[in-house]
Amino acid sequence: MRFPTYSLCALLLAAPFVHAQNVPAPATSAPEPPTDLAPTHVRADAPAKAADGQPSLDDIRRFSRVYDIVRQAYVEPVGNKELMNDAITGMLAGLDPHSEYLDKDGLAQLNEDTTGQYSGLGIQVEEQDGGLLIVTPIDDTPASRAGIKPGDSIVKIDGVLVDGQNVDDMFNKLRGKPGSKITLTILHKDSDKPVDMHLVRENIDVTSIKVRQLEPGYDYIRITQFQSDTAPDLEHKLGDLIAKNGAPKGAVLDLRNNPGGLLTAAVGVSDDLLDSGTIVTTRGRLPDSNMSFSAHHGDLLKGAPLVVLVNHGTASAAEIVSGALKDNHRALLMGQRTFGKGVVQTVLPLDADHAVKLTTARYYTPNGTSIQAEGIKPDIPLADLSVQKADSAPELISSEADLPNHLANENTKAGGNIDNDGSAAEAKLATSDYALAQALNVLKGMALGRGAPVAK
Numbered sequence: 001m002r003f004p005t006y007s008l009c010a011l012l013l014a015a016p017f018v019h020a021q022n023v024p025a026p027a028t029s030a031p032e033p034p035t036d037l038a039p040t041h042v043r044a045d046a047p048a049k050a051a052d053g054q055p056s057l058d059d060i061r062r063f064s065r066v067y068d069i070v071r072q073a074y075v076e077p078v079g080n081k082e083l084m085n086d087a088i089t090g091m092l093a094g095l096d097p098h099s100e101y102l103d104k105d106g107l108a109q110l111n112e113d114t115t116g117q118y119s120g121l122g123i124q125v126e127e128q129d130g131g132l133l134i135v136t137p138i139d140d141t142p143a144s145r146a147g148i149k150p151g152d153s154i155v156k157i158d159g160v161l162v163d164g165q166n167v168d169d170m171f172n173k174l175r176g177k178p179g180s181k182i183t184l185t186i187l188h189k190d191s192d193k194p195v196d197m198h199l200v201r202e203n204i205d206v207t208s209i210k211v212r213q214l215e216p217g218y219d220y221i222r223i224t225q226f227q228s229d230t231a232p233d234l235e236h237k238l239g240d241l242i243a244k245n246g247a248p249k250g251a252v253l254d255l256r257n258n259p260g261g262l263l264t265a266a267v268g269v270s271d272d273l274l275d276s277g278t279i280v281t282t283r284g285r286l287p288d289s290n291m292s293f294s295a296h297h298g299d300l301l302k303g304a305p306l307v308v309l310v311n312h313g314t315a316s317a318a319e320i321v322s323g324a325l326k327d328n329h330r331a332l333l334m335g336q337r338t339f340g341k342g343v344v345q346t347v348l349p350l351d352a353d354h355a356v357k358l359t360t361a362r363y364y365t366p367n368g369t370s371i372q373a374e375g376i377k378p379d380i381p382l383a384d385l386s387v388q389k390a391d392s393a394p395e396l397i398s399s400e401a402d403l404p405n406h407l408a409n410e411n412t413k414a415g416g417n418i419d420n421d422g423s424a425a426e427a428k429l430a431t432s433d434y435a436l437a438q439a440l441n442v443l444k445g446m447a448l449g450r451g452a453p454v455a456k
Helices: 057-073 080-093 104-115 142-146 167-173 230-245 263-273 317-327 423-432 434-450
Strands: 011-014 100-102 117-120 123-128 131-137 153-157 181-187 195-200 202-205 209-215 218-223 250-254 260-262 278-284 291-294 306-310 332-335 343-349 355-364
Touching: 057 080, 080 100, 080 355, 100 104, 104 117, 104 355, 123 167, 131 167, 142 195, 153 167, 209 230, 209 434, 218 230, 218 434, 230 263, 250 434, 260 263, 260 317, 263 278, 263 291, 263 317, 278 317, 306 317, 306 434, 317 332, 332 434, 423 434
Parallel strands: 218 250, 250 306, 306 332
Antiparallel strands: 011 260, 011 343, 100 355, 117 202, 123 131, 131 153, 153 181, 181 195, 209 218, 278 291, 278 355, 343 355
């Protein structure tokens, strides 16, 4: 990895509830949590003005009063610990969709997410209006195999309606022991009729990097999320592919439905595909939040043309990579506008079992643009379409070779097939993945303009 190492707290870039974040750093400089509440017998005539940004006595009095009312009058008994945890959770949830309070289970999940290994459905969701919205299913998991798509909503889990009161419990139900069964009632994005999907939880081992050849000379790189090992995994797998097949004429980087992950992983991947230039800058209120990352010499593709596929599910760390490659004129972006998460979270440990994940900075693309709540527009817009091969009647004569008594080509090799012009392979790719087929066509045009790759 070619980027600075920081002993600060972990920096996260991921859509809400996304399972690919970061391990919290040691609690060396974390602030101690308050241990005492203000007394409820404060004099009524005490000054109510806030000093040095601290809460006013009126605010403290109001909080204490609500706390006492809930403890004494709520329909069921509520323990002090539970009530305080809920108060902290509510305080952070009111800030933005990404800040949250992490208890021991939350930290364990965070640690689990970093490796890309957990037991569940392989589904990434965010809370929206008291419900659970699908950000993306992870490739080759129960969720993706069942046909769950980005933009779908989870209406029920095991017959229980998801609402604002139970959404956290419903979210936790998505995980469970391998082999355990679960029924999701899914409302597809463009449908008004929910459908039941019966799924079985599995051990999800998310490999964030997949590489292959689309056809000779053109490589395909798929990144599903940004984990701690994503950049070195890219260097290893792409290096092996190039060693086997030679320098590519071009490559497609597929970041569709990539919900993000680690800032350092996004910087590492960007560095692997750039020779120079700024990757990303971050700015916040604390000095440690103000950082700038730049690329080092050494592009894995040696400058070969690059097309990046993006869509509405391309979020956060994936947007950092997209913005870095676009603003440095290293790649063309194709697809739809990206998700628009332009903020960074820092994990601030409170003690061994508790931490706060807090939004501490905004990030900016190399051109100084904030993509928060706007996303990145592609260079080449591409609708989310699928195509089918057209029905056509058999052709009796499709070329000179079909005419009787035609002259043979003196250069024709024995057993050659003149119909093998690549159109059948193109049709196969287009019907299975229209966007990828279009990206490959654009990539070929870019490669023709550049000429043959030169070995270095």
